[in-house]
Amino acid sequence: MNSTLIFGLQSTTPSTPEWSLTVGIIMILCNIFAIVVGYYAISKENRGQGPALPVSLPRVFTGFGFPELLATASFGHILGAGVILGLSYTGVL
Numbered sequence: 001m002n003s004t005l006i007f008g009l010q011s012t013t014p015s016t017p018e019w020s021l022t023v024g025i026i027m028i029l030c031n032i033f034a035i036v037v038g039y040y041a042i043s044k045e046n047r048g049q050g051p052a053l054p055v056s057l058p059r060v061f062t063g064f065g066f067p068e069l070l071a072t073a074s075f076g077h078i079l080g081a082g083v084i085l086g087l088s089y090t091g092v093l
Contacts, residue, residue, distance in 0.1 A: 034076030
């Protein structure tokens with residue numbers, strides 16, 4: 001493989017921040033935001049179709065099951081990764 005191609009790709013790779021308490025808090029907040037938005041975005045007819053969570057949740061999250069938690073947490077991690085990379089790119093992190 002051509003070494004100039006590899007070196008060219010390495011120079012365009014963005015730097016990522018190392019894990020810190022700030023990064024962890026941002027990820028947690030993004031996940032909480034995604035879960036709250038997902039709870040209100042998923043219609044009541046479709047909520048709770050799959051298996052229930054093994055823990056009890058507050059009454060606000062009635063009918064919130066495992067598929068909904070998995071979907072919203074996945075969205076929260078994607079959102080959190082974008083926020084963390086965006087903040088590190090702008091120099092805030």
